[in-house]
Amino acid sequence: MTPTPTPDSSHATALSTQAEDMLQRFRAGDLRALGRLLTLVENQHAQAGAALTRLYPSAGQAYRVGLTGAPGAGKSTLVSRIAGAWAAAGRSVAVLAMDPTSPFTGGALLGDRIRFQSPQAEGGAKPVFFRSAASRGHTGGLAKTTEEMSVVLEAFGYERLLIESVGVGQVGLDIAEACDTTVVIVVPESGDDIQALKAGLLEIADILVVNKCDRPGARALMTQLHEALHYRTHAQKGAWQVEVLLTCGHTGEGLEELGAQIERHRAHLLEHVGSERIRRERLRRALLNLVREELRVAAAEAFAAGRLPDGRALEPLLDQVLGGQSDPFAVARDTVRRLFAQGDT
Amino acid sequence: MTPTPTPDSSHATALSTQAEDMLQRFRAGDLRALGRLLTLVENQHAQAGAALTRLYPSAGQAYRVGLTGAPGAGKSTLVSRIAGAWAAAGRSVAVLAMDPTSPFTGGALLGDRIRFQSPQAEGGAKPVFFRSAASRGHTGGLAKTTEEMSVVLEAFGYERLLIESVGVGQVGLDIAEACDTTVVIVVPESGDDIQALKAGLLEIADILVVNKCDRPGARALMTQLHEALHYRTHAQKGAWQVEVLLTCGHTGEGLEELGAQIERHRAHLLEHVGSERIRRERLRRALLNLVREELRVAAAEAFAAGRLPDGRALEPLLDQVLGGQSDPFAVARDTVRRLFAQGDT
Numbered sequence: 001m002t003p004t005p006t007p008d009s010s011h012a013t014a015l016s017t018q019a020e021d022m023l024q025r026f027r028a029g030d031l032r033a034l035g036r037l038l039t040l041v042e043n044q045h046a047q048a049g050a051a052l053t054r055l056y057p058s059a060g061q062a063y064r065v066g067l068t069g070a071p072g073a074g075k076s077t078l079v080s081r082i083a084g085a086w087a088a089a090g091r092s093v094a095v096l097a098m099d100p101t102s103p104f105t106g107g108a109l110l111g112d113r114i115r116f117q118s119p120q121a122e123g124g125a126k127p128v129f130f131r132s133a134a135s136r137g138h139t140g141g142l143a144k145t146t147e148e149m150s151v152v153l154e155a156f157g158y159e160r161l162l163i164e165s166v167g168v169g170q171v172g173l174d175i176a177e178a179c180d181t182t183v184v185i186v187v188p189e190s191g192d193d194i195q196a197l198k199a200g201l202l203e204i205a206d207i208l209v210v211n212k213c214d215r216p217g218a219r220a221l222m223t224q225l226h227e228a229l230h231y232r233t234h235a236q237k238g239a240w241q242v243e244v245l246l247t248c249g250h251t252g253e254g255l256e257e258l259g260a261q262i263e264r265h266r267a268h269l270l271e272h273v274g275s276e277r278i279r280r281e282r283l284r285r286a287l288l289n290l291v292r293e294e295l296r297v298a299a300a301e302a303f304a305a306g307r308l309p310d311g312r313a314l315e316p317l318l319d320q321v322l323g324g325q326s327d328p329f330a331v332a333r334d335t336v337r338r339l340f341a342q343g344d345t
Numbered sequence: 346m347t348p349t350p351t352p353d354s355s356h357a358t359a360l361s362t363q364a365e366d367m368l369q370r371f372r373a374g375d376l377r378a379l380g381r382l383l384t385l386v387e388n389q390h391a392q393a394g395a396a397l398t399r400l401y402p403s404a405g406q407a408y409r410v411g412l413t414g415a416p417g418a419g420k421s422t423l424v425s426r427i428a429g430a431w432a433a434a435g436r437s438v439a440v441l442a443m444d445p446t447s448p449f450t451g452g453a454l455l456g457d458r459i460r461f462q463s464p465q466a467e468g469g470a471k472p473v474f475f476r477s478a479a480s481r482g483h484t485g486g487l488a489k490t491t492e493e494m495s496v497v498l499e500a501f502g503y504e505r506l507l508i509e510s511v512g513v514g515q516v517g518l519d520i521a522e523a524c525d526t527t528v529v530i531v532v533p534e535s536g537d538d539i540q541a542l543k544a545g546l547l548e549i550a551d552i553l554v555v556n557k558c559d560r561p562g563a564r565a566l567m568t569q570l571h572e573a574l575h576y577r578t579h580a581q582k583g584a585w586q587v588e589v590l591l592t593c594g595h596t597g598e599g600l601e602e603l604g605a606q607i608e609r610h611r612a613h614l615l616e617h618v619g620s621e622r623i624r625r626e627r628l629r630r631a632l633l634n635l636v637r638e639e640l641r642v643a644a645a646e647a648f649a650a651g652r653l654p655d656g657r658a659l660e661p662l663l664d665q666v667l668g669g670q671s672d673p674f675a676v677a678r679d680t681v682r683r684l685f686a687q688g689d690t
Contacts, residue, residue, distance in 0.1 A: 056672035290677035327401035332635035
């Protein structure tokens with residue numbers, strides 16, 4: 001049925017001398033080489049795939065924590081605080097702030113935003129590496145870019161990654177899939193659209209945080225969240241219990257407890273899932289996202305070349321649909337069936 | 346290179362007696378049959394594909410206007426007003442409010458929201474059909490569901506569709522691709538995250554609306570938007586000029602001008618693009634989105650069955666990656682290359 005798999009080394013060797021040099025400096029711990037490699041990956045440079053293939057064996061050892069929440073929830077302050085606390089405890093920490101912006105400008109309009117104040121390295125604290133990155137807008141792209149940049153940061157040797165993104169629909173899910181622990185941040189406010197956005201986020205939370213807890217409505221929101229969580233707590237024994245924490249990013253209230261809860265979730269995963277299985281399942285999710293993104297891109301390329309993915313010419317099929325002899329739903333089903341049936345044999 | 350295409354009639358005949366009956370009542374103008382057919386499509390019922398294939402020849406004649414904007418921008422009020430004005434002018438209007446909510450609950454937490462007050466049918470005004478629908482979370486799903494439900498509404502005979510959705514990243518783009526005219530709504534407020542969300546929306550706007558224009562900062566926002574638009578106005582001659590309008594949904598201020606601007610954009614498209622080309626390009630975009638969604642689903646199904654899309658067994662490949670003999674980026678590229686190379690021949 002399925003052929004015996006063979007190791008896949010395609011694209012693995014094609015690195016330019018310049019990129020080889022960059023990789024060498026990267027391995028020597030050069031932060032500028034790290035930055036340039038991240039840019040290479042972010043911009044989907046032709047050398048990025050080969051570089052990632054080279055780096056991958058050194059990656060996968062970091063613990064990844066995702067922070068996501070509605071716009072204006074105070075994510076960057078919390079991220080900065082958590083990263084600072086980890087650094088103060090002697091851990092090497094990298095922060096990746098993903099910006100799901102325009103598919104056209106690639107975030108150009110935001111180019112002059114400076115989001116992070118790097119926490120002062122005081123006492124024995126290591127400096128935290130901060131990087132913000134724009135995805136190319138579509139969500140598949142976000143999952144791929146997040147995974148790729150995380151691999152680069154892990155290969156550089158960071159023990160902890162903190163990945164931040166606006167959590168809206170698929171974007172939050174992408175972050176959750178890339179991470180081991182997902183913290184969802186909400187704030188007391190009104191608006192049913194905002195409620196709608198929150199609903200999707202509840203599902204991905206390992207830890208729920210009501211931030212800006214000095215605002216009116218914080219306790220009421222906490223109650224609402226507990227009620228909403230109740231629906232998903234028919235869980236099996238030994239399952240993780242999602243807690244709702246109150247924090248105030250600016251005063252620091254509740255941040256110590258948030259840090260402790262992240263450690264508890266990590267310990268829970270290690271005990272109940274185990275580090276090998278954690279890594280395998282994270283890889284499985286990442287691979288599915290990467291495959292989907294490659295399929296997405298390949299489908300667009302086929303269309304741009306005037307073909308369906310299965311190789312049939314596009315324009316005559318459009319004529320048929322417009323002439324009433326076919327319909328787009330049947331054409332889409334048929335092209336994927338043809339493609340996957342070929343792959344199945 | 347590419348085989349001669351043949352009309353595609355797969356899946357076209359398999360309708361149950363019950364579904365046939367529903368279709369017959371639908372064609373007789375039964376609103377309950379319309380509602381049930383929309384639910385069939387929304388829930389991805391097994392009969393949905395066949396039903397859509399049957400309905401498609403009657404669709405494609407409506408003019409589609411998309412309304413999108415950040416959470417809390419006042420979209421539903423504007424939608425209600427525009428729909429009411431069209432109805433008062435004797436047009437048959439359907440409103441589709443798309444909810445990009447949780448991939449897990451499918452919006453169950455929001456089940457009790459009643460968003461719309463149907464405008465009173467006064468004088469000769471026809472009643473407006475309102476429908477809100479949850480997508481299954483992932484954005485490809487939103488594009489597919491929007492297209493499918495729009496086709497059902499068009500086949501029922503509505504002349505105008507008004508499609509509303511929270512406009513965040515890919516979601517706004519999906520709506521824009523499904524529509525002929527896209528109205529983007531923003532409101533004066535603060536927060537750089539919110540700015541980030543807006544950036545993506547500017548690119549898809551045919552008409553920009555600053556709503557809640559009685560708030561402080563409305564004029565300043567208008568100026569900012571004009572500046573941002575300036576970047577994309579190196580456009581060719583005869584290109585549509587995006588205008589920024591001020592509205593206040595609750596008082597009705599600026600709504601007449603918004604209605605007029607929508608008609609102007611429609612006339613512009615008909616003059617400069619032509620109705621046949623409009624339909625063909627909309628079909629091309631819809632088909633690409635449908636193909637991508639089918640690919641996305643098929644990839645997940647393959648993974649769930651323990652295979653890569655090209656048929657290779659998944660677990661041994663995961664072993665290889667975890668053992669350092671391969672990496673997920675190379676595996677993803679390779680599986681898509683295998684798949685599409687087969688399709689290419």
